[in-house]
Amino acid sequence: MSLTAQPNAAVPAPHAEKRAAAFSSVLAAFGITLLKLITGLLTGSLGMLSEAAHSGIDLIAAAITLLSVNVSDRPADEDHNYGHGKIESLSAFVETGLMLISSIWIVYESLHRILGRTHLALVMSPWPIVVLLLSIAVDYTRSRNLHRVAVAYASEALEADAVHFGTDIWSSFAVLLGLSAAYAGERFHIPGLELADPIAALVVSLIILKVCYALASKTIDNLLDATPPETRKQIRRQLIHDLLAIPGVISVDRLRTRRSGATYFADLTLGIPRNVTFQRSEQITMAATAAVQLLYPGADVVVHSVPTASLAESVHDRIRAVAARANLSIHDVSVQQYDGHLHVEQHLEVDETLPLRQAHDLVTKLEADMRLEVPAISTILTHIESEPATILHPAVLEHDRQLERRLRTAARAYPKILDIHDVLVTHMPSHGSDRIQVNCHCTLPDDLPMSEVHDIITALEGSFKLENPEVARLLIHPEPATDNRR
Incomplete structure (x- = not known):
């Protein structure tokens, strides 16, 4: 515009x-x-x-x-x-x-x-x-x-x-x-x-x-740029009340308004939960803008969001918040309690080219920050995993194409399977090894009973994984023939 x-x-x-x-x-x-x-x-x-x-x-x-x-x-x-x-x-x-x-x-x-x-x-x-x-x-x-x-x-x-x-x-x-x-x-x-x-x-x-x-x-x-008289008392209280009523708004840290001609300008600083996604943060911002414009139609609103620890946060949320603040990715976090103390186990993904010394220093600082955030934590065990490169080598791509061909060949043994489409092969690192998962869509006759559908899919999964032991999981989504033709 x-x-x-x-x-x-x-x-x-x-x-x-x-x-x-x-x-x-x-x-x-x-x-x-x-x-x-x-x-x-x-x-x-x-x-x-x-x-x-x-x-x-x-x-x-x-x-x-x-x-x-x-x-x-x-x-x-x-x-x-x-x-x-x-x-x-x-x-x-x-x-x-x-x-x-x-x-x-x-x-x-x-x-x-x-x-x-x-x-x-x-x-x-x-x-x-x-x-x-x-x-x-x-x-x-x-x-x-x-x-x-x-x-x-x-x-x-x-x-x-x-x-x-x-x-x-x-x-x-x-x-x-x-x-x-x-x-x-x-x-x-x-x-x-x-x-x-x-x-x-x-x-x-x-x-x-x-x-x-x-x-x-x-x-x-x-x-x-003094606060307009009409926003100093009742309307200001009403606006703060409306903002705090928005799900996800913890506090209204600052509310500044001014008027230039017929246009109002509002500057808000809102405390929102630090564990919300960026998309949810944007939704809260849009709701706050709408609340201001409800009282001041056409107002120019700027919303600043401050990540804030909420009372509803769990220990897991606080641990993940520390990792997110350091721009680190953790998963499989488990927390156990013994004798009044918390014991944490977690997996941390680091770049596969990072030297061990730097990775260790990174983990040491992360664990120290977590203990400061949650003083009840007694011990932390961090499993360091290397994050693989996202670009697959030609040999891996050829292997994936062979898996797709083998899946289509295996499906021919079942006459009621009309076709196999939307085949997706994914590689997921797990404890130093490459875990392969295959997803696909399978077309079957419209009037086929679900019991027979289940039997055919189970049989196809078993035969395919038997011939391809490197595949850890095969997920098949059945579709009726009429839906496939749309």
Whole structure:
């Protein structure tokens, strides 16, 4: 599977919907910002100008969100192995800085007017009220739309914008109250109400600072690869519980999660029995990956397995584990107990070209490691066997072909044997000698009773082994004629 995007590939539906939501948010922010700015300049309202500044920040934030959405959905490539999801966190970080600057400016201007008792020259007009009500309606609509798309596609940037624009509703409402109070003070000649407008501006700045703090905390956590809040408590406990429920998982030694854009990354270290096969280890890994992706669909999961001694291990398992750790092959392991001590006998296969001195040193170290693993072991008797070369010589191959011909000749003495096929001759070393075993398939009539089948096979085995005493075992698998013709 290629990691690079196909240049002519169609735009995926999720990306198109996310981009459409972000683009509509940019258009709405531009229109509202322009209306608030014009209204604030015409009326002289600091609250309205602060709202215009706030909406200007929203416009910049919406534009950054649109850019980040276009980039973040790009697939991983050679330069960005973990994808481009971090661009959403980076855009949120820039947005936080802009919000902080606007808040400081609004606080400064508000305090200057409140403490300096600057006379406010407000122009009475219904337009600020209309603009603010329109702004509340637009912010409510786009906040819901952004939240819906963000939840559907797990977009961090769109969710941040949805929360941000949701708070704009309350800030616009605060300015609306401030303007109403200021107009009332102007009309009824109540000087104290003139402070309502800068106080409303302060309320707006506090709302911006609150959103700024929450957004900054989340952004910094994402940039520093902090554990996502949704995985820190209940879900983390649930995930550990699900992992430990997988047959073969002894312990969860480490569980690390992080988020980049809409993608979760999980890094697991699991203790699994050290005597399981490689195939079983792979099955456990796949089950652990499925358990994580059940809670985090599409998560990128890396599983590290640590061979671990389990309580269910027998003495034989622990002995074989020591040999496996040393990459040695042992068989025919027997353990006996006398007077409270264990006595072990085992067979060890070594390369046939290995000198005796090196083989002895290898056995000495192996036995020492086994005593450390199982202190109850008193004595160990190791039979050293040479592992023969796996490539047969031409003379051996010719002998095997002769055995196959002799088997077919011997089968002709039994008319009900229709044919002999799939003949396999194997050589198994045993105590310095070559033990030969012959396997074959034998075709017989469909309606032949099993008692007669057994008699024919037994007779063929006896006659063949009598003429070929070097064959230790002949295994015959009977098949019906109809099966053989399939």
